[in-house]
Amino acid sequence: xxxxxxxxxxxxxxxxxxxxxxxxxxxxxxxxxxxxxxxxxxxxxxxxxxxxxxxxxxxxxxxxxxxxxxxxxxxxxxxxxxxxxxxxxxxxxxxxxxxxxxxxxxxxxxxxxxxxxxxxxxxxxxxxxxxxxxxxxxxxxxxxxxxxxxxxxxxxxxx
Amino acid sequence: xxxxxxxxxxxxxxxxxxxxxxxxxxxxxxxxxxxxxxxxxxxxxxxxxxxxxxxxxxxxxxxxxxxxxxxxxxxxxxxxxxxxxxxxxxxxxxxxxxxxxxxxxxxxxxxxxxxxxxxxxxxxxxxxxxxxxxxxxxxxxxxxxxxxxxxxxxxxxxxxxxxxxxxxxxxxxxxxxxxxxxxxxxxxxxxxxxxxxxxxxxxxxxxxxxxxxxxxxxxxxxxxxxxxxxxxxxxxxxxxxxxxxxxxxxxxxxxxxxxxxxxxxxxxxxxxxxxxxxxxxxxxxxxxxxxxxxxxxxxxxxxxxxxxxxxxxxxxxxxxxxxxxxxxxxxxxxxxxxxxxxxxxxxxxxxxxxxxxxxxxxxxxxxxxxxxxxxxxxxxxxxxxxxxxxxxxxxxxxxxxxxxxxxxxxxxxxxxxxxxxxxxxxxxxxxxxxxxxxxxxxxxxxxxxxxxxxxxxxxxxxxxxxxxxxxxxxxxxxxxxxxxxxxxxxxxxxxxxxxxxxxxxxxxxxxxxxxxxxxxxxxxxxxxxxxxxxxxxxxxxxxxxxxxxxxxxxxxxxxxxxxxxxxxxxxxxxxxxxxxxxxxxxxxxxxxxxxxxxxxxxxxxxxxxxxxxxxxxxxxxxxxxxxxxxxxxxxxxxxxxxxxxxxxxxxxxxxxxxxxxxxxxxxxxxxxxxxxxxxxxxxxxxxxxxxxxxxxxxxxxxxxxxxxxxxxxxxxxxxxxxxxxxxxxxxxxxxxxx
Numbered sequence: 001x002x003x004x005x006x007x008x009x010x011x012x013x014x015x016x017x018x019x020x021x022x023x024x025x026x027x028x029x030x031x032x033x034x035x036x037x038x039x040x041x042x043x044x045x046x047x048x049x050x051x052x053x054x055x056x057x058x059x060x061x062x063x064x065x066x067x068x069x070x071x072x073x074x075x076x077x078x079x080x081x082x083x084x085x086x087x088x089x090x091x092x093x094x095x096x097x098x099x100x101x102x103x104x105x106x107x108x109x110x111x112x113x114x115x116x117x118x119x120x121x122x123x124x125x126x127x128x129x130x131x132x133x134x135x136x137x138x139x140x141x142x143x144x145x146x147x148x149x150x151x152x153x154x155x156x157x158x159x
Numbered sequence: 160x161x162x163x164x165x166x167x168x169x170x171x172x173x174x175x176x177x178x179x180x181x182x183x184x185x186x187x188x189x190x191x192x193x194x195x196x197x198x199x200x201x202x203x204x205x206x207x208x209x210x211x212x213x214x215x216x217x218x219x220x221x222x223x224x225x226x227x228x229x230x231x232x233x234x235x236x237x238x239x240x241x242x243x244x245x246x247x248x249x250x251x252x253x254x255x256x257x258x259x260x261x262x263x264x265x266x267x268x269x270x271x272x273x274x275x276x277x278x279x280x281x282x283x284x285x286x287x288x289x290x291x292x293x294x295x296x297x298x299x300x301x302x303x304x305x306x307x308x309x310x311x312x313x314x315x316x317x318x319x320x321x322x323x324x325x326x327x328x329x330x331x332x333x334x335x336x337x338x339x340x341x342x343x344x345x346x347x348x349x350x351x352x353x354x355x356x357x358x359x360x361x362x363x364x365x366x367x368x369x370x371x372x373x374x375x376x377x378x379x380x381x382x383x384x385x386x387x388x389x390x391x392x393x394x395x396x397x398x399x400x401x402x403x404x405x406x407x408x409x410x411x412x413x414x415x416x417x418x419x420x421x422x423x424x425x426x427x428x429x430x431x432x433x434x435x436x437x438x439x440x441x442x443x444x445x446x447x448x449x450x451x452x453x454x455x456x457x458x459x460x461x462x463x464x465x466x467x468x469x470x471x472x473x474x475x476x477x478x479x480x481x482x483x484x485x486x487x488x489x490x491x492x493x494x495x496x497x498x499x500x501x502x503x504x505x506x507x508x509x510x511x512x513x514x515x516x517x518x519x520x521x522x523x524x525x526x527x528x529x530x531x532x533x534x535x536x537x538x539x540x541x542x543x544x545x546x547x548x549x550x551x552x553x554x555x556x557x558x559x560x561x562x563x564x565x566x567x568x569x570x571x572x573x574x575x576x577x578x579x580x581x582x583x584x585x586x587x588x589x590x591x592x593x594x595x596x597x598x599x600x601x602x603x604x605x606x607x608x609x610x611x612x613x614x615x616x617x618x619x620x621x622x623x624x625x626x627x628x629x630x631x632x633x634x635x636x637x638x639x640x641x642x643x644x645x646x647x648x649x650x651x652x653x654x655x656x657x658x659x660x661x662x663x664x665x666x667x668x669x670x671x672x673x674x675x676x677x678x679x680x681x682x683x684x685x686x687x688x689x690x691x692x693x694x695x696x697x698x699x700x701x702x703x704x705x706x707x708x709x710x711x712x713x714x715x716x717x718x719x720x721x722x723x724x725x726x727x728x729x730x731x732x733x734x735x736x737x738x739x740x741x742x743x744x745x746x747x748x749x750x751x752x753x754x755x756x757x758x759x760x761x762x763x764x765x766x767x768x769x770x771x772x773x774x775x776x777x778x779x780x781x782x783x784x785x786x787x788x789x790x791x792x793x794x795x796x797x798x799x800x801x802x803x804x805x806x807x808x809x810x811x812x813x814x815x816x817x818x819x820x821x822x823x824x825x826x827x828x829x830x831x832x833x834x835x836x837x838x839x840x841x842x843x844x845x846x847x848x849x850x851x852x853x854x855x856x857x858x859x860x861x862x863x864x865x866x867x868x869x870x871x872x873x874x875x876x877x878x879x880x881x882x883x884x885x886x887x888x889x890x891x892x893x894x895x896x897x
Contacts, residue, residue: 022268036191037184039406041356042438046822049356077184090182094174097787100630100795102181103357103406109182125831132831135822137354137407138630139791140798141830 008069010035011079019066025059026050028066029076037077037106041135048134051107051114052076058114060133077106080113089113089151096147100138108134112148120156124149168638169850172787173648175634177404186404189360189376194431197362198227200263200424201270201434202417203277204444205252208286208511208815209299212250212259212279219276220262225269227428229277231260234423236392243390245479245514246419252281253301253478254513255816256443258416263424263432286511286815290452290473293319293508301509305480319509321480324489326561327502334467334500338458342537346529347881348864349808350450350475352442353518354799354827357406359445360435361418365425366397370659373400373418378408378627379666383415384658390419391426401657402627409799410517411445413666442820446516447809449483450475453529455492463543465552468493472505472526477514483507484515484522487602490562491861492526494600495549495571495753496534497558511815517668519799520601520857524864528882531597531865536878545596545869546579554600554753570779570843571598571753577839578755583775592761592772595869599754599861603854604669605746609662610679612640612651612687614738618725620644620687622653625664626676630795630856631788635673636680638784639850643684646711646724662743670854673784674845675746681849686740694734695722748847752855754778756797756862760870767890769805769871775837776862781845781853789855794836796859802828803860804867808883 003018010033017032026043029035029052038061041047045060052061053075054068081087089112092098099105108131115122115130122130127148128141136144180186217229232238232247248257260277264270285299292298300317307314309323335341361375371393377383380402388395405412417434425432436444454471470492474483489505518524538548553575558566578584578596588594611623622640626632633653641648665671692706695713698720699706705717713722731737759773776793783789806826810819819825844851864882872879877892 020268030190031193034193035184036187039188039357040190040435041358041406042822044438044821044823047356047438077182081183086179086182093182094178097172097175097631097785097791099178099181100788100791101355101357101405101407102177102186103188103355103404105181106184124835128830128833132829135356135827135829137356137409137799137827138795140794140828140836141833142794142836143787143791145830145835 004067006067006070008071009073011075021067023066024062025064025066025069026061029061035076035078039103039106041103048111049104049107051110051134053110053114058111077109080109088154092147092151096143096150098139098143098147104134104136108136108144112151116152116155120152122152166642168641168648169782169784170786171638172785173634173638175631176637176653177628177633188357188404188406190435192362192374194362194364197431197433198263198265198428199267199270200261200421200432201267201274202258202420202440203260203274204440205248205255205257205259207252207281207283208255209284210252211282211284212248212252213282214280215260216278217260220273223264223269223273223276225265226262226273227430228263228424229260230420230423230427235390237390240390242386242414246390254511256440256513258444261420261424263428287319288510288811288815290475290508293510301478301511302480305509321476321507321509323504323506324485325504326489328559328561329500331467331469331500331502335458337460337466339461340537340540341456341458342533342540343456344533344880345452345454346532348451348525348528349882350512351448351518351803351807352825353409353411353448355407355409355411358436358438358441359416361421362431362433363418363421363425364431365422371398371422373398373422374403375400375418376403376405376412378405378412378629378668380627380658381625381663382413382666383418386415387419387422391422399657399659402655405627405629408629409519410521410668413517413668414446416445438822439820442825443817444513446514448518449515449525451525453526455529455533457533457537459537459541461541463541463548463551465496465498467500468496468498470503470526470530472503474505474507475510475512475515476507477512478509479514480509481507482515484517486522488522488526491523491600492530494560495554495598496552497554498552501561503561519796519860523599523601524800524803524861527599527861528864528868532868535595535865535869546575549598550575567750567846568843569751569753570841573841573843574753574755574777574779577777577841578757581757581775581839583757583759583773583837586773588759591764591874592759593870593873595758595866595873597756597862597865597869599858600751601670601858601861602751603674603749604671605675605749606665606671607663607745608676608679609664610676610683610742611661612683612740614687614728616728618723618728619650622651622680623656623660624653624676624680625656625661626672627655627667629667630792631785632672634788635677635784639677639680640684643681644687644711645709670752670856671749674749674848674852674854677852678746678848679742679744682742682744683740686742687738690738690740691724691727694727694731697734698722748845750781750845750847750853752779752853752858754858754862756866758863758866758870760867760874762871762874762889764893767886767893769884769889771801771834774834776859777839777841778855778858779841779843779853780855781848782842782851783840784852786840789840790838792855793838793859797836797863798828798833800860800863801833801867804864804882804884806883806885
């Protein structure tokens with residue numbers, strides 16, 4: 001089957017690429033565009049390691065086709081923070097030791113950013129439910145939630 | 160080493176050196192490497208739990224235009240190598256998902272297409288799915304020649320029991336005769352999975368003349384080299400294994416699954432080959448933690464002194480003998496108790512399930528769960544507080560273990576006291592809520608660790624270590640090196656060396672890395688300091704003992720002169736060559752770590768749904784190098800143990816097929832399932848480590864099973880004896896009672 005030509009904005013750069021109709025966005029990002037920061041944990045939308053945003057909406061990129069990226073703006077973990085300055089969420093994950101193996105971290109950073117854009121002042125319970133789609137097997141979530149709450153406070157301009 | 164030791168870096172909460180790469184997505188994991196001309200390998204897996212393989216016809220797959228190579232067991236160069244029947248089955252499929260054949264093709268999709276073209280002639284056999292079925296008279300045999308080891312009399316016929324072991328001390332019968340109260344219960348735990356989020360994956364390149372290469376996610380790349388070289392009949396010097404960043408392991412990434420197959424496919428095709436398991440392959444085809452059926456009987460006097468402890472433990476090994484963690488299960492079962500009369504007997508039993516692998520404190524959660532549940536019920540029977548009951552009988556320095564050594568200084572009493580003083584223990588419970596407390600013991604191990612610290616010409620250094628960093632250990636290595644060298648933490652960058660850069664190092668497992676590799680780092684750093692002194696001494700024309708190393712500066716104590724590390728390193732080529740410190744050790748003296756956990760759980764009596772409302776994890780770290788990552792180990796172990804207790808299990812149908820090989824149905828705890836997990840770090844130093852370190856990775860998964868088991872039991876007023884305590888099981892218990 002012929003490949004489909006797709007044009008999309010990825011982390012602010014307009015990219016053109018070819019997709020098999022069956023390729024997932026996750027495969028496209030990783031194998032075609034070399035953006036391996038987005039991880040595959042399950043391929044079925046259950047673990048959240050492949051979280052990205054499409055036009056600002058949080059999705060599992062394993063559940064989206066590459067061809068669906070046509071004309072959209074996609075943000076992956078590689079688009080968060082500047083090369084010389086981490087995003088507050090990234091800084092707080094490091095300060096709070098909110099990662100151990102780190103495989104879930106890119107997805108959690110992307111999801112946390114989406115959470116705080118939607119809800120800048122979440123309760124702990126709201127944060128826990130919003131991030132319930134991002135599995136972490138190492139931390140027990142305690143330090144992740146602390147990092148998220150601290151990042152929220154900092155981003156709101158609190159102490 | 161003394162308790163009053165003062166540290167500059169140890170005990171600080173530094174930012175981990177690999178952290179920036181991990182929060183930006185730049186860190187490279189197993190599936191992240193692509194090589195030019197790379198092709199994709201996939202595995203064909205058995206659709207049956209138990210079947211004879213009468214024939215495999217790969218001709219149609221080989222004819223597929225995008226296929227470069229097909230491999231079956233017949234392509235394995237050394238079919239006598241250890242574990243090789245699990246890599247690719249020979250004449251029998253022993254579990255649903257057992258690897259049967261493999262292909263390498265231009266794309267992953269083409270490889271999957273080709274798998275569907277392989278024709279396997281199976282003769283389906285009756286599966287054996289439980290200890291009872293396996294041990295029943297006339298049970299189908301997995302292995303026709305399996306004779307039970309460890310029996311008093313040599314068996315005359317094969318069975319599914321791979322081995323029996325027994326340990327005892329004192330006089331168990333006399334002990335029970337002294338008891339006023341005896342509690343005896345039988346417990347079951349299900350097959351569980353480590354659940355690491357990163358699936359197994361590798362990219363390999365076979366090179367006939369020079370260096371073959373494997374890039375993979377593993378807890379021990381030296382072990383991957385050893386196993387793969389053995390299976391392919393290669394010399395180890397011709398196989399370089401590079402440990403990628405590793406996305407979780409918990410014991411499940413100690414062995415090899417894909418790597419030898421990928422290298423065979425690369426050898427046959429002449430192309431680099433990438434393989435990655437799908438999530439359902441991880442559940443089906445990697446090594447889960449053993450299901451068990453354990454009987455425990457404990458007796459005590461009215462005054463609370465335990466007189467006798469007896470256990471009969473049955474561990475499923477999966478499809479191959481000797482793969483269960485029966486040994487450590489037996490050795491740990493009663494170690495938290497200083498009780499004279501103890502007896503344990505254990506069996507390793509094969510069933511038609513995936514070959515078991517290690518899972519965090521392998522064997523101990525299952526056996527100690529049974530023991531701790533009985534301890535709690537006994538405390539209830541005696542009307543004694545469960546902490547006081549444990550304090551009265553707690554293992555301490557000098558306690559004779561059943562498995563051999565006497566304990567050195569350990570922190571169980573301190574953990575129990577911390578539990579008693581915790582906020583949680585003082586918080587009142589409400590209706591439908593229960594509280595459970597349990598202790599856990601794990602040995603921790605030492606072993607081979609190899610480290611080189613290479614000093615750069617500007618006075619910074621690189622710490623090259625052989626232990627894959629699974630949870631932040633590079634931060635600890637950096638801090639220990641900085642402490643010893645008295646240099647800034649960020650001037651010393653830790654890296655994981657490949658198998659050709661360092662001598663053999665044992666894997667990251669057994670809670671050994673911060674302890675053993677840490678000791679190797681300290682030794683390597685001391686070696687650098689001694690060379691610094693020698694170089695400075697040569698510069699000043701004094702002897703090295705006239706040089707003091709302080710705050711990263713060499714000081715001439717018998718005259719004037721100071722030289723910084725940067726100055727010494729810059730001059731190294733003129734004073735004897737470049738400077739590099741070595742620490743190749745076999746670490747002895749791993750200190751056990753005891754843990755005590757408290758769980759408060761609310762049960763909805765109408766649905767059986769559980770909610771963990773409070774949780775506290777207390778554990779002896781000896782000395783916490785990086786407290787945040789120590790707490791993280793306690794919290795992570797707690798969460799896995801809570802999942803094991805409440806939700807997680809492999810569900811098989813009547814044909815022995817795994818029905819829940821995915822995260823939707825094999826439900827690990829989510830952020831919304833858990834409360835904050837409070838931690839208390841107890842520090843009773845390990846006398847055998849320069850800073851007092853004990854491994855902390857494993858003990859934390861042991862207590863949650865009985866802490867949750869007891870909390871649920873208390874909440875519903877029924878002693879629960881089977882894990883997981885999923886809502887249907889709890890509801891049934893409630894309904895059966897009423």
